[in-house]
Amino acid sequence: METATKTPDQAKMATQATANAATAVVATLAVSGQGALSVAAIQPSKAQQQLTFYCGSNDGDKGLKLTVSAQKTTLYARQVESDFGKHYRHWQPLVEISSGIDADPNCAYWISIDSLNQQFRYGKGEMRAETGLLSYGQGAAETYLAPRENDQPSWLHQITQVEISSSDPVAITRQWTDPVTIKPPLLVSPINQLRMVDVACASKTVAKNLSTACQQLYANISGRDFTLNTEDFPDFADAINASINNPNGWCYQQLARKHQLSDHQDKNENYLRITLGQNQGESPGIPYVMEIWPCQSYSPIHNHANADAIIRVLDGEINVSLFAMLSAHHQQPFASQSFRRDDITWISAGLNQTHQLRNLSQERACITIQCYQYQADNLRHYEYFDYLDDDGKIARFSPDSDMGFLAFKSKMWLEWQQR
Numbered sequence: 001m002e003t004a005t006k007t008p009d010q011a012k013m014a015t016q017a018t019a020n021a022a023t024a025v026v027a028t029l030a031v032s033g034q035g036a037l038s039v040a041a042i043q044p045s046k047a048q049q050q051l052t053f054y055c056g057s058n059d060g061d062k063g064l065k066l067t068v069s070a071q072k073t074t075l076y077a078r079q080v081e082s083d084f085g086k087h088y089r090h091w092q093p094l095v096e097i098s099s100g101i102d103a104d105p106n107c108a109y110w111i112s113i114d115s116l117n118q119q120f121r122y123g124k125g126e127m128r129a130e131t132g133l134l135s136y137g138q139g140a141a142e143t144y145l146a147p148r149e150n151d152q153p154s155w156l157h158q159i160t161q162v163e164i165s166s167s168d169p170v171a172i173t174r175q176w177t178d179p180v181t182i183k184p185p186l187l188v189s190p191i192n193q194l195r196m197v198d199v200a201c202a203s204k205t206v207a208k209n210l211s212t213a214c215q216q217l218y219a220n221i222s223g224r225d226f227t228l229n230t231e232d233f234p235d236f237a238d239a240i241n242a243s244i245n246n247p248n249g250w251c252y253q254q255l256a257r258k259h260q261l262s263d264h265q266d267k268n269e270n271y272l273r274i275t276l277g278q279n280q281g282e283s284p285g286i287p288y289v290m291e292i293w294p295c296q297s298y299s300p301i302h303n304h305a306n307a308d309a310i311i312r313v314l315d316g317e318i319n320v321s322l323f324a325m326l327s328a329h330h331q332q333p334f335a336s337q338s339f340r341r342d343d344i345t346w347i348s349a350g351l352n353q354t355h356q357l358r359n360l361s362q363e364r365a366c367i368t369i370q371c372y373q374y375q376a377d378n379l380r381h382y383e384y385f386d387y388l389d390d391d392g393k394i395a396r397f398s399p400d401s402d403m404g405f406l407a408f409k410s411k412m413w414l415e416w417q418q419r
């Protein structure tokens, strides 16, 4: 990231990766000495046994090798020793952790090289600080990446390529020009509410720091008048709450119908989707969806077809938990944050992509607007949101609609008048 609030997705993808037959891949860094990349198995059905990342200095005397084996992951440093005028190179362990090859064969493994901060990181899932498992360079005794002189760059600055070898073929799944540094802020602030302390702490970002698709979506739904309650129906939010709580209300009955058809055991794993407009071919399902979350309701853990998204809370409060990847083996969130009315958060193809939403309130429904758009370079348009079902298996959800917005608003208005 180039600034405290910029997200890595905004950095241009800079991959010149070359797949070499079966077991080796070379990635070229767009900027010497920095970048992040992830790899995953091409044939996930085959169990990976070993994975190695290597990068080295121009003369080959300095280098890092990260080996991920069945039970452990080890970062090695290349050392040179002289004996009777001859130089010998060998690998010396720097850090070792007890986490090895992942139980999920689809797991993406990432590394980050950061010559400016003299840091090397490794992790699994989304490329971000929170999913990091191993880091080297920040401890007082971790001097291998330090420059010989203070005014010299670290030898990491010479790195232009990373070689990845594996027991079974892998492909580069994502590559960024910038290294993994800060935790990406989840709250998108209006420009006039971003304070100096927010940048210093990376606690908020602004839409300009997000992808082009997120910027477009944000521009559509962040305005002052994009509200649930309007002059013609000032009690719209209350009417929705009443309809959820009234056994004769449409919301109550639609939730009951959905639960009957659902494969989820828990009746709280349920919400309503009210769509605005048409699918215009650039999003999974209709791009604008008002979601209604009754008290204590929640979604399964799911992802978003690699689309970008903006979520604004229109009423109530929603809790968002984030996951490293969609996997039965990774159901512990690495972050969780609540958003109140008018708060806005974001999703991109590479960040915040796998989440679970939950209305923790015992008293009031939460109503959000979610909007989705594929990035311009996404020509796959997967069209489904994958989710973990009750058995921990990945299932497909086709983004559907419980009712169009205008019909829904009329229905709520009528129910409210007849109460």
Ligand SMILES: [Fe+2]
Pocket (backbone or CB within 6 Å): 302, 303, 304, 355
């Ligand atoms: Fe979602």
